[in-house]
Amino acid sequence: MHEVRGVVARSKGAPVSVETILVPDPGPGEALVQVQACGVCHTDLHYREGGINDDFPFLLGHEAAGVVEAVGDDVRDLAPGDFVILNWRAVCGTCRACKRGEPWYCFATFNATQKMTLADGTELSPALGIGAFAEKTLVAAGQCTKVDPSTRAAAAGLLGCGVMAGLGAALNTGNVSRGKSVAVIGCGGVGAAAIAGSVLAGAGTVIAVDIDPRKLETATKMGATHTINSAEEDPVAGIQALTEGHGADVVIDAVGRPETWKQGFYARDLAGTLVLVGVPTPDMRIPDIPLIDVFGRGGALKSSWYGDCLPTRDFPMLVDLYRQGRLDLDAFVSEEIGIDDVEAAFEKMHHGDVLRSVVIF
Template sequence: MVSRVKGAVVRGKNEPVSIETVLVPDPGPGEAVVDIITSGVCHTDLHYQQGGISDDFPFLLGHEATGRVSAIGEGVTEIEVGDRVILNWRAVCGECRACAKGQPQYCFNTHNATQKMTLEDGTELSPALGIGAFIEKTLVAAGQCTKVDEESDAAAVGLLGCGVMAGIGAAINTGEVKRGESVAVIGCGGVGMAAIAGAALAGATTIIAVDIDAAKLERAAHFGATHTINSREEDVVEGVRALTGGFGADVVIEAVGRPETYKQAFYARDLAGRVVLVGVPTPEMTLELPLLDVFGRGGSLKSSWYGDCLPSRDFPMLVEQYRLGRLDLDAFVSERIGIEDIEASFERMKDGTVLRSVVEL
């Protein structure tokens, strides 16, 4: 039986979000229907609205979500009806060359639901990151559901579905931060703050937050930053070196996604250090570095895809760290809003006044 529910849709490039009736089919083989509890408003949703992801309009927005499984399709064994789950966009296939090499965190063929959700007139919707969570219930591949405990705040743990996981994973998984190391994070938005929290969780002892916004730098201390650099007032490379014995940081995480800040990250790391790019650049951006410097400084230059996470492994572990008081996911929730407030939350996101708005369904 098809369910008729309300969802947040954008019909064309830069058009406003509209609340529409969406038809959600019963789950087919390997699929699940999930009643959404909360969903964070992520920059990726804004990029969908702006046409920066693709032109497959109309989009059903939302993807950082916690929900409860209401129906499962044939062959689904990993979840049951009634499970509370965090949704993810890395439902590993188990068959691609990454999975075959034992690296499912890089799965190149992640699963989404086969069936389509539609508008009342039959127009097929493109769900954001294969999820589409600004809706009362959504259809996903069963592998996009990771079961989590009932006690944690849904609004907080749901943010692991994208931005917070991207930042924490950039530090722990991609950057492989070790106890006692020094870390610099350039860009203190939601992903950058999560990278700071990840570095602290991993045991880094010097954590340097870099941004142009004094308020963000002040907030960074809550997530574990031991030092701050306001890049409007101070040279980033010299500042990081001054705080690390003149050498540079063991790991520098670039959470902006611009050539200028990437160069800062490249030169602010120690010899044989690691640079991690987790900020998302735009298609027209290019980077120029002297090849001799790339060779002579050694180390590694990495890009972090979704924090190189494996949801089945990382989500439960991080929820447990949250429950133990070692990871303050609550602090990422700036406000709780209704589904009709998404457009206004995009404006607050552009202003940089929130880490995350969370839609409560």
């Protein structure tokens, strides 16, 4: 048993606390990981606010990279000393999605079997099955994706969730390709990554839409060719004006609200694709859109789960692009903080002051 410090959300809406966590030695199919860096993601805030479920207390943190310390007896493709990015899609290989050759949709992903606990024995619910705002965490071995050990942990860990979600929304779900026009609504961490992914894919016109001039400035640095401040002008008309009146080939909604989804729906070209990657709350509903408009505009309305990524395929490839200087993951790291600063980081994130705060262990 390992005694470490971790960030816990004990009840809905309450400030997080740093507490003693007990982490078991790995059993069959499990790995113990010494966490080096973990990004502060909106999903962690959703957990704290009760927006995911009510299985409090939560051990927060999931955008992480670190070094494997120990593995279960039956683990063969992972060893102590391996540098890994943690993921929440440890594919099973046997569900209906895996059997049909689409493991990025795996419906039965693995988590660790044993529970991490508070010092008094209270079982913790690890965020997305990871719980990496802790000096060590216990995960399923399949949640560890080996990448080049020379990679900066603070940057690599962001591929564990938000940056991968945005990159994948463009590259995997939206199928952005050379010369296509793309509009991204919402330019926080996920939206900025969607812009970077669109540029990486060779998109011709890349339009960033947000109400915050700071985020639009960041989007330009990420490669956006045009920006629209939707607090000052109609984004649908603006996107159409920048695409010869047609609308964008791909629109990515990185906000996840009915209003932005509707804007994305009408900002597409005929037969265009709308990708929802921003996470809505359970009370939100699809806006009132005439069914004839759905039929008449054609195209595709998609949701992007984790950027439809396959960690074993995508993480090493994206790390290689980062090491080659073709994907600037460092640009997403706004600040490096300590484990005691997570609550303050939530506040900065809420106010749009950062793309990502990253806890360094």
